[in-house]
Amino acid sequence: MPKGDAFVGVSDHGGWAVLVTATGAGTLLDRRRIALVDEGLPKIPHHCEAQGLPIDDAVALVERVRASAERHAALGLDAVAATLSGRVRGVALRQCPALPATIAERIKDYRAQNVADWAMYRQALARAAEARGWTIRWYDARNALAAAGEALGVADFEAHSLRLRKSIGPPWSKDHKVALAAAVVAARAT
Numbered sequence: 001m002p003k004g005d006a007f008v009g010v011s012d013h014g015g016w017a018v019l020v021t022a023t024g025a026g027t028l029l030d031r032r033r034i035a036l037v038d039e040g041l042p043k044i045p046h047h048c049e050a051q052g053l054p055i056d057d058a059v060a061l062v063e064r065v066r067a068s069a070e071r072h073a074a075l076g077l078d079a080v081a082a083t084l085s086g087r088v089r090g091v092a093l094r095q096c097p098a099l100p101a102t103i104a105e106r107i108k109d110y111r112a113q114n115v116a117d118w119a120m121y122r123q124a125l126a127r128a129a130e131a132r133g134w135t136i137r138w139y140d141a142r143n144a145l146a147a148a149g150e151a152l153g154v155a156d157f158e159a160h161s162l163r164l165r166k167s168i169g170p171p172w173s174k175d176h177k178v179a180l181a182a183a184v185v186a187a188r189a190t
Contacts, residue, residue, distance in 0.1 A: 007137070007190070008080055008091045008129075009183030011175035012036070012121045015043030020179035021080055021088060024187035026152050028164060030083055031176060034076035036121050038068045046116035050107045059103045062120075069124035077128045089190055090135030092182035093122045137186035141178055148181035151188045157181060 006029055011018045015037045021030040042049040045065045050058035081088055096119040099112050106116040126136050139147075149157035161180065165172035 005187065006084065006087045006089065007135075007183040007186040008077070008088055009179035009181065009186070010091055010093050010122075010125055011141075011179040011182075012094065012118060012125070013175075014117055015121075017076070017121065017125070018173070018175040018179050019076060019080060020176055020183055021084060022180055022183040022187065024151070024184060024190075026148075026160075026180075026184050028168065028180065029087065030080055031171075031179075032076075032079070033171075034072065034079075036069050036072045036076070036124065037065055038072070041065050041068055044117040046103075046106055046113045046120070051113070055104050055107065058107050062103045062107070066120055066124065069121055070127060073121075073124040073128040074131065077125070077132060077134075081132065088132075088134060090137060090186060091125060091129040092137045092139050092179075092186035093125055094118075094141050094182075095138045096122050135186075135190060137182075137189065139182045139185065141182075144178050144181040144185065148184045151185050 006021050006023050008019050008021045016033060016035050019032050019034060022028050037043055045062045050061055097115045099116055099119055100106050100109055106112040129136050145157045154160045161177045
């Protein structure tokens with residue numbers, strides 16, 4: 001396989017993410033779950049903990065979580081890069097919704113507070129990838145599996161993923177499946 005032929009597909013959650021690294025041909029190279037925030041810090045501060053604080057304290061809390069996410073994202077991608085030694089070209093991340101410009105506005109806006117934490121983690125991963133010189137591809141999770149099936153010429157990506165899961169064993173969840181699909185599509189598009 002040529003150097004720089006893989007993408008890391010990411011399926012993120014509040015405070016953690018599943019990373020699946022694969023080639024455009026669908027070859028699984030690595031899978032792991034990483035923490036995206038220090039123990040003791042809230043996982044979804046915009047939505048929960050910041051809501052009961054004075055705005056200056058709330059913004060400071062979100063900033064601490066964001067800084068922690070930046071560190072953890074870099075550590076997670078460093079671990080993948082060390083394992084795969086130059087084979088990774090980029091990351092595939094779920095699209096981020098449009099948000100108000102400031103943390104204070106995000107905390108106050110009901111719609112924004114419901115999605116801002118997930119966007120914060122994705123942006124931390126994007127910055128960590130950019131710092132490594134990796135390409136960033138944004139994907140829509142709603143059509144990731146169908147797009148991967150089409151890219152691989154597989155009629156049923158679910159069945160393809162099930163066969164892969166049987167051959168490699170657990171863990172293999174919906175997050176792994178979506179991250180694999182995103183990695184495959186991103187690698188083939190580059």
